[in-house]
Amino acid sequence: MEIDLGYTPQPKQQELHASPGNEILFGGAAGPGKSHALRFEALIWAMRVPGIQVYLFRRTFPELQKNHILPSRSMYPDGLGEYKNGDRRWEFSNGSMIHFCHCQYDSDVFNYQGAEIDLLVIDELTTFTEFQYDYLRSRVRSTRDIPSQYKHKIPGIICASNPGGMGHQFAKKRWVDFIGGAGLKRAPRPEGGMLRHYIPALLSDNPILNERDPGYIDRLDALPEPFRTAYKEGDWDIFMGQAFNFNRHQHVIKPMPVPEYAPLYMTFDWGYGAPFAILWHWIDSDNRIHVFAEDYGWNGTPNQGLRLTDSQIAERINHREEQLGIKGVASSAWRGRTPLIRNRITRAAVKAPARQRSSPSTASTLHRVIHPEF
Numbered sequence: 001m002e003i004d005l006g007y008t009p010q011p012k013q014q015e016l017h018a019s020p021g022n023e024i025l026f027g028g029a030a031g032p033g034k035s036h037a038l039r040f041e042a043l044i045w046a047m048r049v050p051g052i053q054v055y056l057f058r059r060t061f062p063e064l065q066k067n068h069i070l071p072s073r074s075m076y077p078d079g080l081g082e083y084k085n086g087d088r089r090w091e092f093s094n095g096s097m098i099h100f101c102h103c104q105y106d107s108d109v110f111n112y113q114g115a116e117i118d119l120l121v122i123d124e125l126t127t128f129t130e131f132q133y134d135y136l137r138s139r140v141r142s143t144r145d146i147p148s149q150y151k152h153k154i155p156g157i158i159c160a161s162n163p164g165g166m167g168h169q170f171a172k173k174r175w176v177d178f179i180g181g182a183g184l185k186r187a188p189r190p191e192g193g194m195l196r197h198y199i200p201a202l203l204s205d206n207p208i209l210n211e212r213d214p215g216y217i218d219r220l221d222a223l224p225e226p227f228r229t230a231y232k233e234g235d236w237d238i239f240m241g242q243a244f245n246f247n248r249h250q251h252v253i254k255p256m257p258v259p260e261y262a263p264l265y266m267t268f269d270w271g272y273g274a275p276f277a278i279l280w281h282w283i284d285s286d287n288r289i290h291v292f293a294e295d296y297g298w299n300g301t302p303n304q305g306l307r308l309t310d311s312q313i314a315e316r317i318n319h320r321e322e323q324l325g326i327k328g329v330a331s332s333a334w335r336g337r338t339p340l341i342r343n344r345i346t347r348a349a350v351k352a353p354a355r356q357r358s359s360p361s362t363a364s365t366l367h368r369v370i371h372p373e374f
């Protein structure tokens with residue numbers, strides 16, 4: 001039976017609706033029609049497979065209300081079912097439901113402990129934490145009989161998002177970096193084993209909005225960085241919500257030899273159960289800091305350290321500085337450490353004078369160097 005949903009998808013939205021993937025990330029930029037497409041994707045599946053439970057999430061209730069509940073009530077065609085205000089869900093006459101959900105705090109995900117989610121739809125994924133995503137994904141399961149032609153899609157997950165926000169890194173890692181750009185790739189089994197699909201879209205993919213509101217693009221252009229790049233270009237190569245906004249174009253250069261005149265620094269973020277991080281820097285005559293060597297003490301699993309003793313770390317530093325021909329630079333980094341660590345590491349690591357030393361830069365001077373406009 002054909003049902004007229006009163007919706008004509010634009011090409012990028014159509015790509016989402018036709019995706020063979022079952023763990024999808026749609027978007028990047030602001031305005032291509034992500035939320036609109038998610039709302040109808042939820043409805044399409046609710047109509048296609050009778051009796052399924054679709055859960056549509058935004059992080060907070062006001063966002064959910066404005067972005068999905070109210071539009072669904074005005075846009076979903078009459079006669080398919082009824083919106084139950086108290087339960088915040090659409091109940092359709094074929095037995096399917098669309099539940100409108102939010103989980104503002106990490107622990108709110110436990111409200112969904114008993115849920116059986118046939119289709120999980122998450123809008124603005126990067127506003128969610130990795131824990132929330134993984135927990136909700138664990139609730140995705142189907143006990144009903146899904147027609148064989150839809151088994152690759154249900155149970156499944158469809159997300160949309162701009163870059164930025166606290167979930168930026170995990171979304172980038174799992175889709176954009178893992179797949180290597182637009183396309184599909186099966187996730188390894190320990191990571192859920194689903195068929196991931198990244199569908200990037202730009203504002204230009206939504207001519208309806210461009211026609212209705214031609215000034216929107218100028219307003220995106222007027223955003224300060226890194227929001228402009230995130231929302232206008234849908235570029236995931238930005239850092240948000242962190243002390244420094246890293247931008248590949250601005251902050252990465254081709255390798256070059258360290259000039260003889262340059263002061264050298266080494267910075268050390270101690271770690272045992274968590275990784276330690278050591279960077280060696282030189283500073284040019286314009287006060288720009290160049291990182292030229294790194295020792296990141298992890299065991300290959302994110303956030304897990306090598307569990308090395310201080311003297312083992314010191315030996316590693318010694319060895320590395322010997323290889324680099326700069327032995328002794330390390331000593332400039334120990335001033336702030338607790339006496340125990342400082343003494344142990346200084347004794348083992350610092351045997352030759354650094355080329356030239358002064359106090360390590362504070363975060364605020366570093367910030368000024370990285371962002372000269374501030």
Ligand SMILES: Nc1ncnc2c1ncn2[C@@H]1O[C@H](COP(=O)(O)OP(=O)(O)O)[C@@H](O)[C@H]1O
Nearest residue numbers: 008009010030031032033034035036037208209
């Ligand atoms: N296929 C479509 N048909 C009609 N209007 C659409 C369509 N896709 C998007 N729109 C409209 O374009 C505007 C922006 O879409 P939205 O989904 O909010 O974008 P995003 O979530 O990507 O920022 C909204 O007003 C939305 O209703």
Ligand SMILES: [Mg+2]
Nearest residue numbers: 034035036067
């Ligand atoms: Mg949106």
